[in-house]
Amino acid sequence: MAQLAFPIVPAGLVVDVFVNLEAPVLMPLRSRGAGPSPVQGSGLLDTGSDITAVSLPILQQLGIPAIRQAATQSISGSVPVNLYRISLHILDVQKLSLPWLSQASLVVMELAPAFPFDVLIGLDILLTCKLHLDGPAGRFTLEF
Numbered sequence: 001m002a003q004l005a006f007p008i009v010p011a012g013l014v015v016d017v018f019v020n021l022e023a024p025v026l027m028p029l030r031s032r033g034a035g036p037s038p039v040q041g042s043g044l045l046d047t048g049s050d051i052t053a054v055s056l057p058i059l060q061q062l063g064i065p066a067i068r069q070a071a072t073q074s075i076s077g078s079v080p081v082n083l084y085r086i087s088l089h090i091l092d093v094q095k096l097s098l099p100w101l102s103q104a105s106l107v108v109m110e111l112a113p114a115f116p117f118d119v120l121i122g123l124d125i126l127l128t129c130k131l132h133l134d135g136p137a138g139r140f141t142l143e144f
Contacts, residue, residue: 001130002099004092005141013045013133013140017119018089019058023104026087036062041118043090045131045140049122052088053111058118059084072109081109088119090142101129101144 006015018038020026029035039058051072066082073079086108090101103125111120129144 001143002101003141003143004090004098004101005139006092008133008135008138008140011044011116014117015043015045015090015121015142016093017041017043017121018091018100019054019062019119020087020089021062021064022085022106023087038089039118040093043119043121044117045121045126047123047126047131049120051124052106052108052122053115053120054084054086054088054108055111055115055118056113059086059110062086066110067107070109083107083109088125090121090125099144101125101142103128 006013018040020036020038026035039061041058064084064086067085068083069080070083071078072081084107086106088103088106092098106124129142132141132143134140
């Protein structure tokens, strides 16, 4: 199994991410030498979130249109959110030769503007891999 290991930092389980158009849209553009470059950001793993969320500035930078509106449950009740379809890659930007945990086509919601990370990684991604949390060693590993 491929794996990525990261240190546990004061902010939590933080990973490097690339966000781009979903693969079925991006690949034809790439074959013509076009298409946007992925946007690099920081992600936070959140086992309490069912769906991954991406900051609106990243979605706007890539020109990704909303596909529909839905409601999500927050601590303050039901909140309307827009949904988008993207590709998402979790990687170690210090070691690009390591494998990437990739989702070629993923429906995500927009992330609240005040959130201090670019991506909140939810169970929709975490359930595709094994998460090993080693608190005493201050590390976590994603196996996929």
